[in-house]
Amino acid sequence: MLALPTHYIAGLNVLVRSFAAGVDPVELEGGPFTAARFVDAARRLGIPERLVALVPAQLATLLDDRNALTELRRFQAVLVGGQATPATLAAQAADAGVRLVRSYGSSETSGGCVYDGRPVGGATVRVEDGEVWLGGPSLAEGYLGDPGLTAERFVMHGGARWFRTADGGSLRDGMLTVTGRRDDVLISGGVKVALAEIERVLREQPGLQDAVVVAAPDPRWGETPVAFTAGYADTQAAIAAVGAELGAAARPARLVHLDALPELPSGKPDRRALAELARG
Incomplete structure (x- = not known):
């Protein structure tokens, strides 16, 4: 199944794999990715050896939809990559009987070249x-x-x-x-803080599997982390969990709830747009 844009390496690789396997890929139809469009495409596959590549946000959408989850369980493998997959999301998929394979790579490596480590x-x-x-x-x-x-x-x-x-x-x-990214680090009060580590802790909290953290300027500390989510959670408990595991400098100054996180065409969070919101 082709569920990713083909102008990104992950989507292009779906076409390459289909060509190598001698099959025609089935594409989602009708617009942006939704659980309903996934179900429609899955039912058009018509073959037992089903494979699909997703980004974590897409996977989370499907796990929360009963009909989509039924179809997802029928896939031989569900390749997920493009960004770090939260441990809680991977555990949710495993508990639901989804055969998940975590992919790591980049455009410079022709896509994922490390599977499950x-x-x-x-x-x-x-x-x-x-x-x-x-x-x-x-x-x-x-x-x-x-x-x-x-x-x-x-x-x-x-x-x-x-x-x-x-x-x-x-x-x-x-x-x-x-x-996480070595260059994705802010310095708050002279202390280096990895944004990916803050995201990891937040995404392990109930309702925060989509949490994204960006750096924002701060007149006292120089920089401070700001978190965004489209989910619902105990804000204070989530921030306290970050502080307990990573230290006070890593505690988000704010946890902002949005109706929907801005996304790039690839389905990844639009971190530049979120950074603008954090500075506003």
């Missing part, structure tokens, strides 16, 4: 000074018209070519754990 195909992984590096035959040649950035991000090491992802992570017994 393990490299697939000819992909290779290493972690250097806390940064995830990816290697293998699927790497891009570089950035068009930008030799400086190409030289910075694509490097030779140990006789092999690697892509420096700028993601933080660890590698233990061949299993990769990604902790």
